[in-house]
Amino acid sequence: MEKKLEDYINNLEVPEDKLDIAIEAGFQKAKREKVRLKGKKWWMSVAMVAVLVLGFFTSIRVSPAFANYVSEILGMEKIVELIRFDKGKLTAIENDYYEKLGVSIKKNGVEVVIDGAIVDESGLVFFYTLNTDEPQTEINMDRVVLRNADGKEIENYALSYGGPHYSEKGEKSFNGTIEYFFPENPLFDRELQLEIKLRGENYTFPLSLNNDIKAKKTYQINQTVTIEGQSIFILDATVHPLRVAVHVKMDPNNTKKLLELEDLRLIDENGEAWTKIKDGVNGSLISDNERIYYLQSNYFKEPKELYLTFNKIQAVDKEYANVIVDFEKGEILKQPKGNRIRELEIIGDKIGFNLYYDKDFPYEIVSEAEDAEGRRIEMGSRSFTGYNEGYSNREFQLLELKSYTSPISLKLSYFPEWIQGEAKIRIK
Known part of the structure; x- marks a missing residue:
């Protein structure tokens, strides 16, 4: 039993040729996931759960001691299966938490x-x-x-x-x-x-x-990183057993709207990485320029050195941070350069369009909507299809749309446009 389980755990990895299949499976799982957000308005959009299970799948290997521990508890292998892509939860179990x-x-x-x-x-x-x-x-x-x-x-x-x-x-x-x-x-x-x-x-x-309950650990960082002329201030990183919260502020004088630090991660002196949470809440919005990202936890690790790093940021010119739609005429009046949003279709209070890009972009791109008078429009159900022949279809519901004033403004939360560079900050 012990040897069989150790082999099972040590092979919890996604082969390169199966990555697309794994992503699609995760995508469909996320569409079925039930999510409830209650409290402050700055929660990440519900539809973003479709993104949370995605990212770079990495091989997760554990110690023989962990295999021994799991083998002694009836049914524990089922729990390991549920959290196999979350290194923080796995090490919490390994450390008897x-x-x-x-x-x-x-x-x-x-x-x-x-x-x-x-x-x-x-x-x-x-x-x-x-x-x-x-x-x-x-x-x-x-x-x-x-x-x-x-x-x-x-x-x-x-x-x-x-x-x-x-x-x-x-x-x-x-x-x-x-x-x-x-x-x-x-x-x-x-x-x-x-x-x-x-x-x-x-x-x-x-x-x-x-x-x-284990007490949190906080690293004060207070450093600014600049990539392609756009500045990000990293305030701190708070480490809990279940997640690491990284608090960042975007410079309000940036010329671009920085949407997503796509590959934000922690790395130790041996190159081991703790990436964003793939199955759960992975970020919260405090304001337009301030947010918190949640990474898998390294709480039970004690690295000699620890770095916060990222290289790729989704960003659009601030002038094009909102898609403007005339829902009476069925026209897109404004969008980011490149004309990636096409084939707009409005039926009742449902809006649909195709997003064109040269590969899959598994993010929900619209987070909020308001009308010409600045009134916020409540968003209902949202969905999008997988990548097919150069585009994916996006649909969402704007409740009681016809009672609002056209044109409407759709706030972008993600978009297939990037700035790139190297950011590496030592925090320990």
């Missing part, structure tokens, strides 16, 4: 098991198993609510949980995670109630978390 819970409730042939949790000041991850008496081709959680011991719902959070779970042949067991993220107020409650609604039934779990 996973708390086993093992509580279950069964109703009408469906058992929900809360297997365990990883908790820090910034958030928590519950690992769950759904067991059914009969094989299922699809099963889905409809709602998840977290409350304190007094029954009051926890506020100011981002929540993501997997589903629906699919199986073509039908299975009796499914695994997933429920992840809460608290950006403003650390969660110190140790007695909680987790409520799950599934197939019309409510499952309420009183949970006691007994493990000590």
